[in-house]
Amino acid sequence: xxxxxxxxxxxxxxxxxxxxxxxxxxxxxxxxxxxxxxxxxxxxxxxxxxxxxxxxxxxxxxxxxxxxxxxxxxxxxxxxxxxxxxxxxxxxxxxxxxxxxxxxxxxxxxxxxxxxxxxxxxxxxxxxxxxxxxxxxxxxxxxxxxxxxxxxx
Numbered sequence: 001x002x003x004x005x006x007x008x009x010x011x012x013x014x015x016x017x018x019x020x021x022x023x024x025x026x027x028x029x030x031x032x033x034x035x036x037x038x039x040x041x042x043x044x045x046x047x048x049x050x051x052x053x054x055x056x057x058x059x060x061x062x063x064x065x066x067x068x069x070x071x072x073x074x075x076x077x078x079x080x081x082x083x084x085x086x087x088x089x090x091x092x093x094x095x096x097x098x099x100x101x102x103x104x105x106x107x108x109x110x111x112x113x114x115x116x117x118x119x120x121x122x123x124x125x126x127x128x129x130x131x132x133x134x135x136x137x138x139x140x141x142x143x144x145x146x147x148x149x150x151x152x153x
Contacts, residue, residue, distance in 0.1 A: 015091045025084070026116055031124035046127035054131040081135035082142070089143020093151075102144060109140045 008016070032046050048054055058074040065071035092109070093099045099108055113136045120126030 009095075011091060011094045015095050018087050018091060022084070022088075026120065027123070027125045029125060032127060033124050042124065043121060046124060047121055048127070048129040048131060051130050051134065054129050055134070078135065081132055082139035085136045085139030086143040086146070089140035089145075090147045090150075091143075092140075093144060093147050105144055106137070106141070109137060113137060113140075 034042060034045060037045060055078070058078050061070050061074040062078075065074070088109070089105075093105060099105045110133065113133050117128045117130075117133060121128035
């Protein structure tokens with residue numbers, strides 16, 4: 001009887017490491033429960049369904065920062081939601097060949113991000129923000145372009 005050993009490529013290992021770090025960043029914080037609000041009001045309190053509302057607020061804060069903390073938060077939120085997802089855009093098509101077509105990649109990534117946002121909403125480990133989906137997809141798309149550029153060479 002022969003046994004098959006599971007071997008992972010360096011890209012798969014890198015994706016596992018990246019995924020673990022992202023799970024910790026996305027869910028490894030205290031919850032955002034506000035005392036005294038019923039569950040359904042909590043959900044609405046922790047959600048933004050209006051596209052570009054948060055992005056617009058942060059851009060305004062970059063242009064006219066009321067204070068240093070607000071400026072810092074704007075940079076972290078806008079930059080982090082893009083930059084932290086660039087590696088996923090590079091690694092996903094490397095590990096899963098079916099994601100080497102941009103449209104399939106985009107639909108898959110939108111589904112993954114939407115799932116994360118929904119879990120954050122219902123667990124109160126973050127909040128649901130449609131702008132996070134937009135910024136994360138933008139970052140993943142940059143990563144996909146970088147993958148395509150490097151895959152040619």
